[in-house]
Amino acid sequence: xxxxxxxxxxxxxxxxxxxxxxxxxxxxxxxxxxxxxxxxxxxxxxxxxxxxxxxxxxxxxxxxxxxxxxxxxxxxxxxxxxxxxxxxxxxxxxxxxxxxxxxxxxxxxxxxxxxxxxxxxxxxxxxxxxxxxxxxxxxxxxxxxxxxxxxxxxxxxxxxxxxxxxxxxxxxxxxxxxxxxxxxxxxxxxxxxxxxxxxxxxxxxxxxxxxxxxxxxxxxxxxxxxxxxxxxxxxxxxxxxxxxxxxxxxxxxxxxxxxxxxxxxxxxxxx
Amino acid sequence: xxxxxxxxxxxxxxxxxxxxxxxxxxxxxxxxxxxxxxxxxxxxxxxxxxxxxxxxxxxxxxxxxxxxxxxxxxxxxxxxxxxxxxxxxxxxxxxxxxxxxxxxxxxxxxxxxxxxxxxxxxxxxxxxxxxxxxxxxxxxxxxxxxxxxxxxxxxxxxxxxxxxxxxxxxxxxxxxxxxxxxxxxxxxxxxxxxxxxxxxxxxxxxxxxxxxxxxxxxxxxxxxxxxxxxxxxx
Numbered sequence: 001x002x003x004x005x006x007x008x009x010x011x012x013x014x015x016x017x018x019x020x021x022x023x024x025x026x027x028x029x030x031x032x033x034x035x036x037x038x039x040x041x042x043x044x045x046x047x048x049x050x051x052x053x054x055x056x057x058x059x060x061x062x063x064x065x066x067x068x069x070x071x072x073x074x075x076x077x078x079x080x081x082x083x084x085x086x087x088x089x090x091x092x093x094x095x096x097x098x099x100x101x102x103x104x105x106x107x108x109x110x111x112x113x114x115x116x117x118x119x120x121x122x123x124x125x126x127x128x129x130x131x132x133x134x135x136x137x138x139x140x141x142x143x144x145x146x147x148x149x150x151x152x153x154x155x156x157x158x159x160x161x162x163x164x165x166x167x168x169x170x171x172x173x174x175x176x177x178x179x180x181x182x183x184x185x186x187x188x189x190x191x192x193x194x195x196x197x198x199x200x201x202x203x204x205x206x207x208x209x210x211x212x213x214x215x216x217x218x219x220x221x222x223x224x225x226x227x228x229x230x231x232x233x234x235x236x237x238x239x240x241x242x243x244x245x246x247x248x249x250x251x252x253x254x255x256x257x258x259x260x261x262x263x264x265x266x267x268x269x270x271x
Numbered sequence: 272x273x274x275x276x277x278x279x280x281x282x283x284x285x286x287x288x289x290x291x292x293x294x295x296x297x298x299x300x301x302x303x304x305x306x307x308x309x310x311x312x313x314x315x316x317x318x319x320x321x322x323x324x325x326x327x328x329x330x331x332x333x334x335x336x337x338x339x340x341x342x343x344x345x346x347x348x349x350x351x352x353x354x355x356x357x358x359x360x361x362x363x364x365x366x367x368x369x370x371x372x373x374x375x376x377x378x379x380x381x382x383x384x385x386x387x388x389x390x391x392x393x394x395x396x397x398x399x400x401x402x403x404x405x406x407x408x409x410x411x412x413x414x415x416x417x418x419x420x421x422x423x424x425x426x427x428x429x430x431x432x433x434x435x436x437x438x439x440x441x442x443x444x445x446x447x448x449x450x451x452x453x454x455x456x457x458x459x460x461x462x463x464x465x466x467x468x469x470x471x472x473x474x475x476x477x478x479x480x481x482x483x484x485x486x487x488x489x490x491x492x493x494x495x496x497x498x499x500x501x502x503x504x505x
Contacts, residue, residue, distance in 0.1 A: 036357055158367045161353050168321060168346055169368060215358040216391060 051105030125196030345408030355393030
């Protein structure tokens with residue numbers, strides 16, 4: 001216990017916990033719409049497209065995350081329009097785009113001579129390496145996106161529930177959908193430095209899947225999902241430091257473990 | 272001036288014409304039933320009225336283009352597809368349409384779903400969900416209520432009480448009702464006007480006048496036998 005309290009006095013641990021709290025809240029709110037619209041593959045795909053952006057940033061010597069956000073937004077908009085303009089199934093479309101972007105990222109990184117140490121942290125995340133400048137960027141962006149999503153929560157629930165009825169009720173469905181795609185891309189990619197390209201979509205899916213086991217209303221789903229995300233982020237950071245393990249995977253495994261407990265205790269099993 | 276006026280309404284998808292030159296009038300307070308075999312264009316006509324698909328011709332509500340007056344129309348779709356595992360309470364669902372809590376409570380009591388306020392939407396039976404959907408369509412005090420095959424998925428007893436409810440909405444809430452239906456016998460006792468549709472309008476008028484065996488046989492093309500009870504499909 002003393003060791004844990006001592007860990008909490010370190011600035012890098014404090015930065016990790018603060019960033020994790022804001023990102024966890026943002027991703028768990030977005031996760032509600034991801035689960036309701038069955039967009040888990042989309043969010044996973046968008047996270048993977050980040051590699052091309054990271055590679056461009058590394059090659060040009062610019063901040064990789066900025067390029068990752070640009071590439072992510074480009075792919076989100078491309079998927080939105082191609083879904084409407086082609087007869088391809090959305091999962092095929094996402095599969096083609098994200099594997100191509102991933103392949104492009106690998107090719108571009110291979111052009112950079114020597115070992116690329118940052119690559120590992122983008123692939124698997126390293127929340128404890130966040131610096132103050134990154135934190136100063138993550139907090140206001142997360143607050144702005146959380147505020148937008150909470151203000152429009154009802155509209156997005158309506159759209160996710162039934163687009164046709166939402167449209168008839170006067171909601172600008174297409175405008176809200178493309179905004180959701182872009183927000184999802186930005187939020188997912190901002191979180192890859194913390195949780196990794198490969199793992200970040202778990203933060204969208206696991207808290208809400210846990211919340212669905214216990215919540216009886218959309219309001220309680222929101223509360224349970226956010227609390228669960230905060231619990232696994234803080235718990236995962238402390239566990240990883242206590243056992244000297246990589247933080248991102250420990251956060252995800254903490255979530256999976258608690259979800260499994262929830263499923264056993266409250267799960268609705270098929271007959 | 273008719274309450275709802277459709278003139279030469281045609282809808283085509285690619286090269287297929289689904290409805291062609293459909294014209295009819297609906298008066299305020301009417302209960303209008305659209306009947307016709309499957310694929311006859313009933314849902315397409317409703318979707319055109321709601322502005323959900325492009326059409327040729329004109330559709331006016333109280334003399335003005337219907338698209339400008341969508342708030343005057345309440346709609347209950349044929350199928351309400353949603354994730355039944357999603358934790359959305361009945362109250363929260365109705366709140367998506369309107370935050371008018373007194374009206375919501377009044378309608379919930381009136382339609383016998385007040386006790387279901389905190390229930391998950393996905394846990395409701397077909398009949399309960401239908402009542403909740405009708406309340407959602409009535410929350411903005413529409414003048415016209417459009418229901419697309421509202422009794423699909425409801426048992427025979429539920430169908431009779433549903434039509435009783437429709438009569439109540441029409442008389443007590445003074446709402447004009449348009450519904451797509453296959454229950455010819457219920458239609459003949461509830462509707463004030465019947466529109467027989469099979470790409471074109473075959474008949475339009477009071478049920479007693481237009482619901483003849485000859486007309487129904489012509490409309491459904493195959494032999495049609497009127498039954499005293501049960502469900503009729505084209």
